[in-house]
Amino acid sequence: MSGAAEASGDRSIAAAGSIRQAVTGDGAVAHYTERSLTLPPEAFELPQAPPNMVNLPDRAGLFVGRRPELRSLDTAFERTGGVVVQAVHGLGGIGKSTLAAKWAAGKTASYNPVWWITAVTPLEIESGLAGLAVALQPALRDVLSQEALAERAVQWLGTHTGWLLVLDNVSDPVDVRPLLGRIAGGRFLITTRRATGWHGIAETLPVDVLGPAEAVELFERIYGDPAQDVQELCGELGCLPLAVEQAAAYCAEARIIPRAYLELLARSPERVLANTAEGVDGLRTVARVWRVTMDRLADTPLAETILRVIAWWAPDGIPRAYVAPLADESDITEALRRLAAHSMIRLHEDETISVHRLVQAISRTGEDAAETYEEAVGLLLGREQAMLGSVWITHAEVLAEHGHGKMASEGVLLLTIAVGNWYATNLSPGRASELHEAAMTGAERVLGPRSPITLLARQCVAHRCRETEPGRAVRLLTENVAVAKRVFGRNARRTFNARTSLARLKLNLGDISGGLSLAARNARRAERALGGDDPVILAADAVVAQGWRMRAESDPDRYAVRAAAEIERLLIKAIRVDGAFSETVLDLMWELGGVRETTGDLAGAIRMTQEYLEKYSVPPDSMDLSGLTARVRIVQLLVDAGHPQQARELAIALLAETEQELAGSEVGSRFRDALAALVVRIAPADDT
Structure with a gap:
């Protein structure tokens, strides 16, 4: 205390400086004093910097x-x-x-x-x-x-x-x-x-990530020397600057090459992204930075659920509709909004989501990784088959790759089969065979030979190898019928479906009598066991129709009229049971058009094929093989019906479309060759 003060007399107080509070007297119990605040002169003016x-x-x-x-x-x-x-x-x-x-x-x-x-x-x-x-x-x-x-x-x-x-x-x-x-x-x-x-x-x-060249430059500046595989490492890190800095400093200190860091990242992304070099702020690691953000989103648990699910898909072009089944629309919207607000994802005007690949890598870790993987599988498998286009296959391929060798579950196997089916209908039979063989091997090993998924995979393999190994294809489907009878019973739906597949294979291999006989017996037995309106019966009927069309083509005079009547009967039934736009109805219309062509009713065949095209819908971003086949049929029918000019115009348009959409594919080459031959065949005289 500065200064001096004196006091005299009863109950007097002396103080220097400033007194905040003083209590004295008979009941006094405390004295409280505080030093006075003395401001320097400059405190009364705001200075210049x-x-x-x-x-x-x-x-x-x-x-x-x-x-x-x-x-x-x-x-x-x-x-x-x-x-x-x-x-x-x-x-x-x-x-x-x-x-x-x-x-x-x-x-x-x-x-x-x-x-x-x-x-x-x-x-x-x-x-x-x-x-x-x-x-x-x-x-x-x-x-x-x-x-x-x-x-x-x-x-x-x-x-x-x-x-x-x-x-x-x-x-x-x-x-x-x-x-x-x-x-x-x-x-x-x-x-x-x-x-x-x-x-x-x-x-x-x-602010977005660095460009590839800039990311490499940043890495090498920290690492100290040019190195192999830097571009690949930066790509795997998504060119995220903090991740590139972290990796380069770690590689330099540990004296490891980028390839070694890539291998560490693949084995344990969360641990690697949490590690940093000595002397570097431990709070400035990728894992720590994002964990802080997710802690701020803890009051919206659905946000983290979405992040952990989409972590298994491709990082870009994720349709918002794919996560819609996780919760009601308002909750999904709020969770996505919060994730986007904190820059954990990006929402785009085309209703898609993007997420950084390292956010995905960390989100794929944790005790619930297997659970969220299965959820991601279920969401993709739950998409309607008619909606499976190139967007779907992009995410399904990434998802299946994550599961291979790690999570050989029923979901992974079903996904592998679904991806193979997509390739089978989109001009990649080799890839389809590879996937279906892998699914069958995995199903037999993990689930056993009698599992429904094993039966499905075996059926898919049989379809893929019917041209190259017809004997093996027959053996596989015959085994399916025997297994289904033992496991599910003679009159079970799976047993009828197994017979349907075997009958179709026999027809496709040219065994018209054996295939049609099996298909007809199977359809009658299914109708007695299941009733008249079961989808299993309709599938069996479609194979019966295929058999009658092939019998009519083999001997038109003997079988064409009856074949047309049989297929028309089945078509009326299918429309009544399954609706006018079902897949079975389309199959039956296709077969009926073929039979009418065989009988010489070209106008009726053209009308039926045109009606087929009107009802046929193409999955988005998928190859329109069925539609192209139908239009090629119409060109041929127009030629046979004496309308060459109309046929030529359609053939030229189809040829241009085929060259654009099916370039580089084996199936596309076959389409182009057939169309080119038709164009030449119907060329006007002055063109030759």
Whole structure:
């Protein structure tokens, strides 16, 4: 206590400086005094900033690329008058802070001060502002509280211009609204993972990953030397700057090559992405950065569920409809919104989702990995068959690849079969055979020879090898019938389906009598056992119709009229039971058109094939093989019916379409050859 004071008399108090509270007298129990606050003279004025007042982190040294983003920041801050606020946003680890540090370091001659504040929480913002106040007036360091110093800095910012304040890693726009609302001039550069919520307070600049060449440059700058497989490693890391930095520093310190790091990443992504070199901030690892974000989404559990499910699919072009079954629409929308707001995913106008491949890698780890994998499998298998296009196969292929050798479950096996079926109908028979053979081997090993999935895989293999190994195909389907009878019974649906498949195979191999006889017996027995309207019966009827069409073609005079009558009867039944647009109805229409052609009713065959085309729908992004086949049939029928000009016009259009859609495929070559021959055949006389 400075100064001196004297007191005399009963109950008197002497004090120097300042007294906050004093209690005296007979009932007094305490005395409380506080030192007086003595402000230095400079505290009563807001100072000018000293020259070259700069406080920036040392991150610009690792900067590569980003020329468009730097130009965008230049343009944004060129505006004059009023406060300018720019929010740079993107996924954690994507290089927002490095970009901000690089740009700000280049502006120290244009702004003063250039000040960096870590702004994750409101308390950190207050601390950073207090640090600015002390830098402006060091004499106030031990005089004012942090809160008072922060207020002092806000007052200074509000009464001065020409400064640049970087608020790094802002968690929520709400945290900075009070500060921004009090400032009329100056420049704020904000970095944040929050992609939304900035309307009315800041313009936004999204930051994406580095380009491949830039990622390689960053890696080699840290690693110290050029190395093999760097481009592949950077690609596997999704060209995410923090992941590239982390990998390069780790490889340099551990003295391992990029290929070794790739192998470590494949075996244990979560552990690898949590490791960093000595002397590097342990909080700045990919795993840690994203875990912080997911902790902020803990109040929306569905967000993490979605992230863990889509982690098993391809990273781009994920239809929002694929995750719709996980919850009701409003909850799905809210979970996706929050994930996008925190830059964990991107939502696109075409109703698709994108997610970084490293976010996927970490999301595929954990105790519930197998469970979420099965959920991802179920969601894809649950898509309607008519909707399985190139988008579906992209995600299904990635999903199946994750499961191979790791999770040989029923879901994986069914998915492998489904992917094989897609390839079988989309011009890749070799790939289809490979997948179906793998599914059959896996099913027999994991589920046993009597599993329904084993039966299905065996059936698919038989269909793939019927041209190259017809004897094996017959043996496989005969075995299916025997197994189905033993396991499920003579009159079970699976048994009838097994006989249907065997009958169709026999027909396709040219055994018309044996195939038709088996198909007819099977259909009659199924109708007695299951009733008249069961889908199993309709499938059996379709094979009966195929048999009658083939019998009519083999001996038109003897069988054509009866074949037409039999198929017409089955068609009427199928329309009544299954509707006019079912797959069975289309099959029967196709067979009936063939029989009418055989009888010489070309006009009827053309009408039936045209009606088939009107009802036939092509899965999106899939090869329209059935439609092309039907139109080729119409060309041939038009030629036979004496309409060469109409046939030629259709054939030329089909030839151009085939060359565009089926280029490079074996099936496409067959289509082109057949169409080219037809065009030549019906060429006008003056064309030859």
